[in-house]
Amino acid sequence: MSYQTRPTYSDFETANHGFAERLSCCLQNIVADEPTHARFLNTLSMLEHMGARRIMITQSNLGLRQDVLKHMAEEARHAFFFKRQADKFAGKSLDYHPRHLIAPAFARLYFKRLESFIAQDMRREENPTLITYLCMSLIIEYRAIWAFGLFQKTLDDAKVILSLKSLLSEEKGHLADMETALADHEIASASRLASYFSKEQALFTKLLGSFEKGVA
Ligand SMILES: [Fe+2]
């Protein structure tokens, strides 16, 4: 993947075209079985919680502004949203114990490895924690918007009542915020972002494989 200009969501979608059917197929199997669906929703809750927690840990300094606090609060709410849905489908209250999740070890690794890859690359730049947060969030939002769109379609096709509409619109808002914030940071160059996209895609491929195994 090489880009003259910074990659856009449409570039991301094109690069992931080959995975759409595979993820949809995996999601169909997940949604078809209520206990598995509950574990999957709980896994999404865990990932959203990790996102909120990382923002809180890395951005809690004197420079903390309203937009970042809003982002943190919304990701925490997404964790709550998915947990509430997970409990509903499970018919009981679920914690984040591995038996209540799908491929939890790799789901955590996906997040951690991507963040450390970006942090390592940005370590000698000015304000590396802020720029790492912006780049990491940009890429995660691309993946979230893409995957939640496919998830909604799978839910609708299976006639499962669960709307991701407001969550999806908040993720789109975050993406727009990250794009705006990154516009002022030339160090987040097109080639750097393209390399983060490739890294994320490699990690996502493994995550998808882990989900497929976890569901089979
Ligand atoms: Fe989120």
Ligand SMILES: [Fe+2]
């Ligand atoms: Fe988000």
